[in-house]
Amino acid sequence: MVRLKTPRKCALLLLAQFLAIGYFIVLTTSCEKRSREANENSQQGLIRVSVDGESETSINQDDKEILKGNRASAVQTPLPYDTDIVIGVPTIKRPAGVVYLGETVRQLINNRGKIVRVVVLIYIAEEDAQWATEMARSIKQNFTKEIDAGLIRVITPPKDLYPNWDTDMKITLNDARHQVKWRSKQNIDASYLMQYAHGLNTKYYLGIEDDVIPVDDYLDRIWQHANEKWSGQIMYASYCPMGAIGKLFFKKDLLTVSIYLRTFWNYKPLDWLYFDLKALVACGYPRVDCELHANDVVLDYKHSLFIHAGKVSSLVKNES
Template sequence: MVRIKTSRKCAFVLLAQFLAIGYFVISTTSSDKTRLRVALENSADDEPETPLNQDDNDTPKGDKPSVAQNTSAYDTDIVIGVPTIKRPTGVVYLDDTVRHLINNRGKFVRLVVLIYIAEEDAQWTNETARSIEQSFSKEIDAGLIRVITPPKDLYPNWDTDMKITLNDARHQVKWRSKQNIDASYMMEYARGLNTKYYLGIEDDVIPVADYLDRIWQHANEKWSENIIYASYCPLGAIGKLFFNKDLLTVSTYLRTFWNYKPLDWLYFDLKALVACGYPRTDCETRANAVVLEYPDSLFTHAGKVSSLVKNES
């Protein structure tokens, strides 16, 4: 029998109605099978089935990353957000991306890979959750990987609440607007995990070896009060790192302007928003000063098929 747990740990101050999180803790009664923690409350009409059953008396494993003793003010050092949705051709890059994230992390241990199945298709969500459980059972059991899905009330009514902006086609506006909402939600979830940093990527990228050690050293050495985010990849919104105390600000900003611009454009505008006054003299220089740029790209965009369905009306 599936047991539902309700948590408000990740609620927005301004947007709490969108961020109430429900958890399904999934396990089997057999000792040789792992437990997969998945939030299966989503906006699909049909409630997703659970891949496995859980006994009500079972205590889930992996509630916190436990590979190193916590001696800091944070429960984990970095949460890596990996959103994934169904691609029109059915191709899946997620397994390769997650495997490289795990295998290339070097000696870095205090992290959580947060896989966000950002789909409204319940069947695809269940199939993806099962696939992740089969591929990464040990990592899930250790708390290294978490899997979540959107709560039912996360997204707006696309027909009545969404405006057509930038003269884009309706399906493109929806695609990029949903990406903004998903990014905002993942930041709030990561903030609830009490992480020091949140790193946003995509589900079709490959990190270089020891990428986390390099990010950790660079961020800790270079970060200052005026920095709003750091960039470890020049491509779009990939590889952007945010400090814990800025997550509420940035996630609220994205949720506020979800309908207006693509995610990477909103990040670009955020620089000027926090750095420039009025009149806007020398704004470009000031804006660039609040972003910590790493000299090399630590991520390669390997996907060949976009999640955007280009031929929709």
């Protein structure tokens, strides 16, 4: 076997690193473009959630200006962000007509505390167009004031977001095909929500599910904890020990995490990918005490701020 000389090895390593950096730049540029396009599409109306033909709803004008980001929040000094926190709430169809979204959104709004520069970003990620339209109409009817005030925004996925499930998806972890599709789609949806939130120029992005109940003043607690404890090494903060619920990300990391999820969408569930991400960031080689180091890049809150209330899983409908 012929051994490569050291200069040639170095040249090959440099070439590999150059190609890897170039690939990442392309992905990041594409992700930033999609983030901008998502924000522009929302202004044009992927789903028109304004209430047609109705007069202006009765809401205090000062509050309305604050909710839209036109005035500074009364509880903190002005920041170079349009929004303090975007809460991403993906929702899809569940069996037997079970819907948890309305109660979840109502509690998110009522229990938020004093934080006013917040957007509840409802993402109707259902491929059944009729159901998606009915859900959009229901949200519009039940949350008219909040939509008009900019507190709630409703979006749907772009047409080219999902892969061809029959040809592009691999069967991984020895799971059933319907389960692989379900968790893979969840990863893609989480990735897209992060891109969209980045385009809204928010300081933090909080990912939850559509069947959780937050505790009182949950946003006040998150805001205070994150602002006091966040450091440069933190990848994300966790405000619920269950799965991917209650994970908070800083804006500067959103596109990186979004690209990571979009790259490995087919391999593992969302919470497993988060676990692998913190190990990727924190651990070197050989991986000595990796789990201990990985925990150093996650900011944990001592109490759970979200209760998982859903009893009927959206996974069941895909079992056929």
